[in-house]
Amino acid sequence: MLNGPMVEVKDLKVSFFTKLGEVKAVDGISYQVARGKVMGIVGESGCGKSVSSFSLMGLLSQPGKIVGGEILLDGVNLTNLGNSEYEGVRGNKMAMIFQEPMTALNPVLRIGYQISEQIIKHMGFSKIQAKNRAFELLELVGIPSPQKRFHEYPHQLSGGMKQRAMIAMALSCEPEFLIADEPTTALDVTIQAQILELIQSLQKKLNMTVQFITHDLGVISEIADDVMVMYAGRIVESGSCHEIFQNPRHPYTIGLINSLPKLGTRVDELYTIPGSVPGPLELGQGCAYYNRCSKASEKCLMERPQLTGDKSKVACFFPEDHGGIN
């Protein structure tokens, strides 16, 4: 399977079974992430981008459940794995960096322990070997005096340092596939740039396949090879990063790009997409973007557009052809 895509998601459906009924957080998404590439997933809060990543990691918690589809990691279908088999994959072949470094580290365990724990489990290292590996990792992610940091607790590290430690933890077993779920969102801007650079350089160095989730288009344009835009649990547009930014075709993508402030131009008011994301329970049978779209017609209300196209795909009946950026 060495030549196929690293990750292949086929018609993944994730639902949350709440008291109000079934909430379709992810409603049939299919995509592939090629080996050694960075796939960026963009979308507003609640569009299902984090939920789809948690499904890949097998980290969905009650009442969330995968109700359909397949997730293939290097050709292996993860949805069929038992608990202990999945534990063998998580943190080993596939790892994840989370959004909130402040809360994602266990406050009562030493940094060193939290890093070496999975090295011992997945790589079968002894305690001392794991310790040395942890020193290397801390050095790799740019944490000064790793010997000292190894014995410290999370509260003794700054936010940026914590995220570096998280990255060290995620990389500890040389994962082939890394999911980064808004790894820079909780950090201030200068630290954001450092962390982003770090992930980018490590990705190249270790030739990892990365799925990078963010709502920040600026970040995506810097790091991603391919981009997919999600809206209300579905993919509305996907393609190469260049294509998406130069020639966006879905009205939602265009809206997103237009709402970015542009350097060097002064405007009185930033562009915003009118309306708000419909709740998962409010979705009808038509296009989820119907109520906010300037091009919406009766067809959009009645029928849901499918994701079509060859290299770059779009789910819209009336896609732009030449990019509608102003």
Add this chain to the structure above:
Amino acid sequence: MGNYITRRLFQMVLVLILLSFVCYGLMSLMPGDPLDIMISSNPKITSEDIVRLKAVYGLDQPMYMRYWAWLTDILSGDFGYSRTYKVPTTTILVPRLFNTFVLTMTALILSLMISIPIGIISALKKGSKFDYFTNLLAFAGISIPSFFLAIILIIIFAVWLEWFPAGGTESVGEASLTGMAYAKDRIHYLVLPVVSLMVLQIGTFVRYTRSAMMEVLGQDYIRTARAKGIKQNKIVYLHALKNALIPLITVISISFSFIFSGAIITETIFAYQGVGRLVYDSIMGNDYNVAMIAFIISIAMVLIMNLVADILYAVVDPRISYK
């Protein structure tokens, strides 16, 4: 840390002395003194005798003078005589304290051993039948009055089934019992009062453990541990439990501070020779010496367990440090 503990111990002594003064003051506020009981039971006593006796026992002195005399005696190791039992205070108090210690400590440790695992499982299986059932039982345990439960236990296990004695501490007239036979006899008498104490404690601890665990299991770092592929058992008993212990330490150490205070209702109903009933009788009988020592021990235990809790916080949670 050492500095901090020394400072706390010094504060504890001060608080102890202050509170002993308050207790002494409250005791002296009660109507009558030991002599009044003697006087009312002896019609031939003259008023000169009364004045002379009051002077002999120092009861004509103001409260703070009497307190001072008491305090200096205590500090020199003289705990005085029990007025009602006519023996040295320690002779009556020490065995009673031991009995109470055996009763409450057994109940407490068994309760913790049962309720902490149940609380953890209940939190892990939130919303399951097991969870609903334990919650129901926990609330029942917390709500049921201890005297009522004790009586029910006596009716079922002592009267109907005749498995255990209805009351007492050990078999009377069997003083020759030694070793295992003696222990077995004591345990026979302990079962019902221990169970009666445990019901309430288990209910409380299950609730606390469950809520502490549930809070922790929802935290991001638990998700991180799962993302690392760590085994579920290790996540629960290391990553989660160590965090959940922080709120539990408070509840558990407060419970431990009552091991010498006595469970007055349970001890009374089961006619158990514990310290709870003794203290009650001493207060009622103006037996200052016994009551005061029991007070001091209770206060000291609360203070000590508070310090222990504070030290344990620092042991479990690296974010807490004392200077």
